Amino acid sequence: MTSDTTHTRFGAHSTAGDVLAGIDLTGKTALVTGGYSGLGLATTRALTRAGARVVVPAFRPDAAQQALAEVPGVEVDQLDLADPASVRAFAVRFLRSHPALDILIASAGIMACPETRVGPGWEGHFATNHLGHYALTNLLWPALTAPDTARVVSVASGRNPTWRIRWDDVQFERGYDKWEAYTQSKLANILFARHLDLLGRPHRVRAFSVNPGWILTPLQRHLAVEEMVAAGWIDADGTPAPGLFKTVEQGSATQVWAATSPHLDANGGDYCVDCHITDGSPLDSSEAARLWALSAELTGLDLIGRA
Secondary structure, eight states: OOSSSSOOOOOOOOOHHHHTTTTTTTOOOEEEEESHHHHHHHHHHHHTTTTTTEEEEEESHHHHHTTTOOSSSSEEEEOOOTTTHHHHHHHHHHHHHHHHOSSEOOOOOOOOOOOOOTTTTTTTHIIIIHHHHHHHHHHHHHHHTSSSSSSEEOOOOOOOTTTTOOOTTTTTOOOOOOHHHHHHHHHHHHHHHHHHHHGGGTTEEEEEEEEEEOOGGGGGGGSSSSHHTTSSSSTTOBBOOOTTTTTTHHHHHHHHHHOOOOOGOOOOOEETTTTTTEOOTTTTHHHHHHHHHEEEEETTTOTTTTT
């Protein structure tokens, strides 16, 4: 981390449009997972307005096509992050038609789901939010190393010091808890960016993780209204608590900033909040290396570590 970490005039209320004002992404290729809903959709719109060509891999391509029908400069393809075969097939198609990838924003995710087993029995949050993006980044490595510089942004959440990787039961085979599973996957997003930047730096690929803040999006679809009322997020009529939530345009600002700001050229591996870099945990580097090794073992992929 550099001593003057951000040089930013942006903050919690800045929008993705604010962040991209004056930045020309013409000729750049970006990939935004989940780029057709919630924060991902706001991110896709902002990047295309700045001139980027955006690829949106989608679990529901028909829904993505409909959501992006009036957004120019977007290409939709099929991808199920929880299915290793789907990730590999998408990567083959992408590399065939896109020799270079300038920006990869890992925005897709699930939250507080009922216990779900995917792929070879992986827990749903860990598989979708982390392992799928780990595999995708590895498989797209030839395209990420093709430009002069590239950035990968891992969309995490608000970090809590109590979060941990359940190293002895990472797939929650003993005692599933939807919030612990979710926060484990979000910590994995942070640790993934930390180690990816370490490995990618010699290849001019930098990585960041971001906390987008509190935003009401389809991410909450698995939560009952009563649960959100009890948490103080909304009232009984469904009205959001005053001042708690950002708009999607504000929520997407930090990931767009981390992906494009020229002031971050000397940075990487950092956790970003409200368009600022924050200090990481001193345990991040060792935990990140351990998670990378586990992810490589589970997916059978470590193209970046061996690069």
